[in-house]
Amino acid sequence: MSTINANNPYGDSHHHHILTVLVQNRPGVLARVASLFARRGYNIFSLAVAPTEDENYSRITIVVDISATPLEQIVKQLFKLIDVVRITELDPRKSVERELMVATVRADGDQRARVIEVAGIFEAKILAVGADVLTISLDGEPQKLDDFEELLRGYGIVESQRTGRVALPKLEREARKGATKGKAS
Amino acid sequence: MSKKEILTGAEALIRSLEMENVEIMFGLPGGCILPAYDPLLKSSIRHVLVRHEQGAGHMAQGYAHVTGRPGVAMVTSGPAATNMVTPLCDAFMDSIPMVCITGQVSTSAIGTDAFQECDTVGITRSVTKHNELVMRAEDIPLAIRQAFHIATTGRPGPVLVDLPKDVLQNTMEWHWPTDEDVLESLPGYRPITKGHPRMIKEAAKLLLASERPVLYLGGGVLKAHAAEAVRELAELLKTPVVTTLMARGAFPDDHELCYGMPGMHGTATAITAMQKADLLCALGARFDDRVTGKVASFAPDAKIIHVDIDPAEQGKVRKPDVPIVGDCRLVVEEIVKAVKELLAEGTTQVDITPWRSRVNGWKEQFPLTYEPSEPGARLKPQFCLEKLRDAAPKNTILVAGVGQHQMWSSLFWKFNEPYSWVNSGGLGTMGFSVPAAIGAKAARPDATVWAIDGDGCFQMTAQELVTASTEGIHVKIAILNNTYLGMVRQWQEMFYGERYSEVDLSGCPDFVKWAEAMGCVGIRVESPEEIDAAIEKANSINDRSVVVEFRVEEFEKVFPMVPAGASNDDVLLHPTQENRREFLK
Structure with missing residues (x-):
């Protein structure tokens, strides 16, 4: 690495x-x-x-x-x-990239509300609720996941996993009909 | 053939091999491959029963080396498959077309650590061009067709097909895939054969405009059957030619434009011509470290035309100025055409006579040489090779093991025909020569096959001479016995202060008795007076294999030599020529 x-x-x-x-x-x-x-x-x-x-x-x-x-x-x-x-x-400028992350974050006492708030801002999903932890998922551009992970780190990440990115070329004109059809490119 | 024909997987395998025009295969049966050996009894394919699976692999390689057709080996699972790893890797490194069939435990037992189970496709993945575990009997014909297609097209190489026992036993409806079926089944495999026209024209221009060009031929010239086209190009431009270890014979040694082998133990002329060149036209060559020496100082002033069918070779070691991906024969033919067109249009070639006289000067000053042995002393290995060479019948194929004797063979023999030289170049497999010679002889029964071997190499695979005797494939083996692991000893002498560590093989067996025990004629030669008669006798015997042991000087070294990691500018000449080093400037 x-x-x-x-x-x-x-x-x-x-x-x-x-x-x-x-x-x-x-x-x-x-x-x-x-x-x-x-x-x-x-x-x-x-x-x-x-x-x-x-x-x-x-x-x-x-x-x-x-x-x-x-x-x-x-x-x-x-x-x-x-x-x-x-x-x-x-080329990152000419492609759409997505990645998924799930993270279990410390969320006890006052912290719980703040973690839920951050998750809300990022439109992340809360997948599981424990007594003092939350498991959250977020998908999006890798940079967005980086930012979210950085914020969560402040609360204490117990475990996290990212999928690695997937990507496809950007369509020249997104509305163009049938552009996504045909064999994989 | 409209009637449906039901065959077992094993029958389908053998019929598929027949459909691929396999005439001979090399192998040894065992548990999981047993079903395949039954239909073999009725087959037109000749099977050569070896004494060790590694031998089967090298025999298949020897066959492929001299015919250009894929060699076929068939062995069982587990230890047999692992014994095949060395020949597969050897074939992979030297781009030898080869198809290897291995047995595998039944599909239901795969992954259970069954008896003689191993992960053959996993183990051989990095030493094959492709491999495949076939899980259904009906898939066998396509797998075999794919294997031959992949092994022989593009950059050739070994392909392994792993066949579980139940897949061989199950039945299927016989069918033979068409060419289209094969292409459709391999959508990602489309080797480029035709060179890019613009690049070809660039190459032609560069060849005409260069003052100090060298044609640098690699094994790809032979794989592509490009020897004739290359000769036309060389003669058209009068360009000096060097032939790497894998390309010996691709251009005749007796041609006035041929300057022999470059590289670590190349001729001083070939090495220096490349160093001083302003253009290297690499044809089917891969800038191997044994050729380039220290890459940073290799041929520093040379522009590079690189013709290779494998795109990954372009720029792997040295960035080419004119990369051409394609089949060497097709590309060189096009370059010849382009050169002729340019000449017809009025372009003139730069006068390269000063360059050629300079290269010829090196050739005169630095011929291959050795000091004759003192009276009563042991034979010189180079002397033995000269004697063998001069007495060799026309169309002799020379095979070598790996080490000093291999380098002397390449240097002192005269290769004037393509496909007359068989050796293990990339992998450097000791023990290669005896089985490879048997494979070559099986392919070319009309030709005399001499294997030059070392005493170390011979002891690795000599048992295949039993195969030779029982199968009636008669080869001639010359052991240059210096009672050392000679090349390692040379390095210990030169680079480890003569501290000899584990290289003494003086406890060697009686090679004559050993040869006789294997059904061969054994001859020992200890003095110069015996040599002519011994070689004459060996050449006259055609109903048995012959082993001639030459007791040679222990401390003879191979020169010239570029020490590992050194620049080719610092080639060590034969000690008697060192005082003339200035001429190489």
């Missing part, structure tokens, strides 16, 4: 690039991607994987750390995997 952006580990460091990798939905495909990264010494910052709208394909969204290896080499080596169908590098 890059230490350059230590105060904001989930922030957009210029060492982080987003690759969306369309793969054939077959057993072991994630292991192939992971072992390629391990063998060639590439760093994965975060990774999310799920089937696409076409069940024959899965999409892997990888945030790669390119402080040690040029992105071009990573992309070319990835593309040598037979199961990899397409690789797109997403």
Whole structure:
């Protein structure tokens, strides 16, 4: 993991690039991607994987750390995997990104109301209520999750988990008809 | 064939291999692969029963090296599959087309730590171009077609197909996938073969405009069957050519433009020509560390044209000025066309005669050399190689193990034909030569196959000579026995103050008796007077394999040498040539 952006580990460091990798939905495909990264010494910052709208394909969204290896080499080596169908590098300015976080936060006494208030401002959901803790979920742009996590930290995060980001290219004109149809891009 | 035909998975496997025109396979049966060995009895495919699975893998490689066709190996699960890891990795490093079939425990037992179970696809993932665990009998034909397609197209490599026992036993309705089925099933696999026209024109311009060009040939020239096209290009421009360890034979050694092998133990001329070049045209070569030496000071003034079918090789080590992704033969043919067009349009080639006379000067000053042995002293290994070379029948294929003897073989032999040299380049697998020679001979029964081996290498895989004897695949093995792990000993002498640690193999067995015990003819050569008769005898025997043990000088070193991590400018010459070093400036 890059230490350059230590105060904001989930922030957009210029060492982080987003690759969306369309793969054939077959057993072991994630292991192939992971072992390629391990063998060639590439760093994965975060990774999310799920089937696409076409069940024959899965999409892997990888945030790669390119402080040690040029992105071009990573992309070319990835593309040598037979199961990899397409690789797109997403420019953060031209893509929509989402991530989900769940966090269990200390919320006893007076603090409970303040945590609920912060959650309200961020439009987060309260998933579970304990005697002195709350479990909260928030989805949104990674930067928004960073900000929320930073605020919660002040109250005491007991446990938290983020999914890693998923992303798709921004539509040129959002209202354009049928633009999202067709095989995954 | 409208009638439905029901086959077992095993029958479908063997028929699929027949459909792929497999004529020979190398293997050893065991529990999980047992079902596949039954239909093999009725098959047209010849099966060579090895004594160790690693041997099957290297035999398949030897076959592939000399034919360009995929070598096929079949073994069982667990330990057999793990024994196959070394040949797979070797084939992967040297881009050798190979299809390996492994047995696996039944689908219901996978993951239970069953007897002879191992995660074969997991273990071999990083040493294969692709691998696949087949879970249904009906998927076998497509898996086999895919395996051959992937192994032989793009950058060739090994593909493994893992077949659980019940998948081999279950029945399926026979069908043979079409080309379209294969392409459709591999939507992410479309190797680029045709070079970009603009880049090809750039390359042609650069070749004509350079004062000090060198064609740097790698194994890709042979994989792409590009030797003829490359020769046309070289002769058209009169460009000096160097052939890497994997490309020996891709351009004739006796050609006036050939300057031999570059790299750690290359000729001083080849190394220096690359260092001083203003253009390196790399054809199917990958800027391996054994060729470049210290990358930062490698060929500092050279622009780079890099032709390679693997896009990932472009810029992996050295940033090319003109990257061309494509099949080496197709691209070189196009470059030749583009050069001719430019010449026809009136572009003239820069006069490179001063460059060529400079390179020729190095060749004259720094020929390969060694000091002949003193009377009564042990033979020189280089002398043995010269003798073997000069007595070798036409169309001899040379195979080598790994170490000093491999470097001397590459340096002192004369390779004038493509596919006449088989060795383990990238992985450097000791023990490669005996089984690889058997595979080469199985593929080319018409050719004489000589394997040059070291005493260390031979002791790793010699048992495959039993396979050779029983299968009637007669090879000739020359052991250059210096009773040391010679290359390691050389490094300990040069870089570890002559502190020899665990390299003494003087407790070696009686190689002649061992050869005889394996059904071969064994010959020992200890003095120069014996050498001609021994080689003549070996060459005249065609009904048995022959092992000739040459007792050679223990302390002979391979020169030239670029020490690991050093710049190619600092190549160590043969001690008798060091006083002429200035000529290399």
